[in-house]
Amino acid sequence: MTEQTQAVENSSPSKRTSIPKIVMGILGHFLVKRFLFFLFIVWLASTVIFIIPRLSGQDPVKEKLLLEAQRGGAMQTGLDAMAKSYQKRFGLDQPIWVQYTNFMKDLAKLDLGVSIAFFPRTVNEIVFESLVWTLGLMGTVTLLAFVLGTLAGAFLGWPRRPGWVQYIFIPLLTLAAIPQYLLAMILIFIFAFKLGWLPLFGGYSPATLPDLTFEFVVDVLRHAILPAFAILFSVVGFWAIGMRGMMINTQGEDYMIQADAKGLKGSRIFIQYAVRNALLPQVTGLALVLGTIVTGQVLVERVFSYPGIGDILFQAIRLSDFFVIRGIVIVIILGIAGATFLLDVLYPLLDPRIKTRSN
């Protein structure tokens, strides 16, 4: 036996020539697989949404007409004919498999149908309009809360932190325990009602028209501050607690002791060893939360009468606007499935142990 054979512990050498090709091949394959899975999830969920209301045996059009008739006290004759004509209008008179294929066709074209309560506006219009408000508010707040909370948690879980850091932990915990709608009302009471610094409700002042002027943008921001903080305060604590726990777990790892034994600078150990590893579960959490931001914050948006998707959902349920509810649920499905897809694609970049290829 020679020194060489005993000293060299090699894994099999990889073919260097075509590495980019192989990587692209695997990645392409992996992405395609993940995307097909994404489509499958959306199809499955949409089908469930299609089936569930039909299992109830109720006729949404007739129910609606009956309700209106009772309310108006008008004559009951011709109700059946009216229902029939509406059912024809909404395509509900056709056999169920025709309805299903039509629904799937429309879905493929991203056409979610026509609203009942806000007739003749389309669901697309209504959902898109409110989605802009919700994404603007929730998207910003969610990312901000993630960054602030994770930072706070990272410092709280670091034994060599400056002493004052621990004093922010108790307020964070307290705020995380207050329900968002309660926090929203407290904020409104103090800053809008008592002090009058900020507007009481809405996404913009009632007198103005949505426009891209500087005044309007400032107006929108002023309206967004209180809802943003109501959500932010309660969510930051959630991220901070999770990150703190992960940081403490990381402290016990052998590579942390070894990082110290290597005489590395504290800042490098903190960022590249502790935070970098503790961050991984946080990112998973973020992706899942990002999927749900399209649902908006029903309670907070209600309290502030913010024109987001949560507010629309609330109104649609109250007016039993079945098509709008269905449209919003589909948007939620797309959001969550989309976020999961994104996570699947991005996670291998963060954690090399997750392989992109399947064996």
Place this chain on the structure above:
Amino acid sequence: MVQPTNEETRLSTEQAIQTYREGARITDVDALVVENFSVFYETESGTVKACDDVSFTLKQGERFALVGESGSGKTTLAMGLMRLTRPPGHIASGSVTLNGRDITKLSDDDMRMARLSELALVPQGAMNSLNPVMRIERQIIDGILDHLKEDQAKPTKDELHETVRDLLIRVGLRPGVARLFPHELSGGMKQRVAMAIGISLRPRLIIADEPTSALDVVVQRQIMQTLGRLQEGLDASIMLVGHDMGLVAQFADTIGVMYAGKLVEVGPVEEVFSEPKHPYTKLLIGSLPSLREKREFLGIPGLPPQLIYLPKGCAFEDRCPSRFEKCSGSIPEKLNLGGRREVACHLYEGEAQS
């Protein structure tokens, strides 16, 4: 496949085994002097004396092995020497003189600079001691970058790349390993990477904390040979922490036996193995299985004492076959028996040289 080209890795197996057996050339220079070193853990139920009043000296080029059963304080001592003891543990007393400097008195930042550049820890690398999300190259480089003196220019990317390549070849890995992540390596390869990091700044003292546990015997032998060769190349001293007596017997020049946080016997390996003095050492060596004769497997009866409630006398008293009245009365002092042999046992008080 790239084979090692470095001169040091081209030793023949015979040469390797020779250096492996004979040990490094021990000089008369004191590399590490540990005096009355104690590491205590403060707990609610009392003080745990995990490492109590330990003194020993390591010569430049010497291979010193610290053995003892689990919980005897070996790792506590090793981590204490690196000043990596974590709360509630603390260094209670003593001095550690490394190359003429008492490192217990260094500032935290000076101590940080001393780690890796003067004394390096080679951990149990087969397990989890590499950062899972960082490429090997990065993990070798960051130690080098964080030890640059203020007036030192930052090495270029190519220089660093070359250094990493050289280090990997030295420990018997192909340079391509630099681009891999820890989870892509075998246990033996990870241990080699841990050694490459350990020698990256040419330390004078390498503390190897059970570098071969969790590896199979074939790889163990390769790792110990590599470690010995690296030490030769650096002219460094090694403190090997382990409980594998066979491995220690082959590798070390000097052996220190720990029991209940105390160093109970120190001496040259051959002498300690052929003529152990302390009753604990005798039982420890007697318990080693032998291939030549088949006999009943011997253990040491009883359990080591709890380190919170140490007896007033010798900690080994209740397990010791040679105990007498004095043993329960007072803790035995370390006695010098001449020729670098030391033992802490009342039996040898008559033979002690002052």
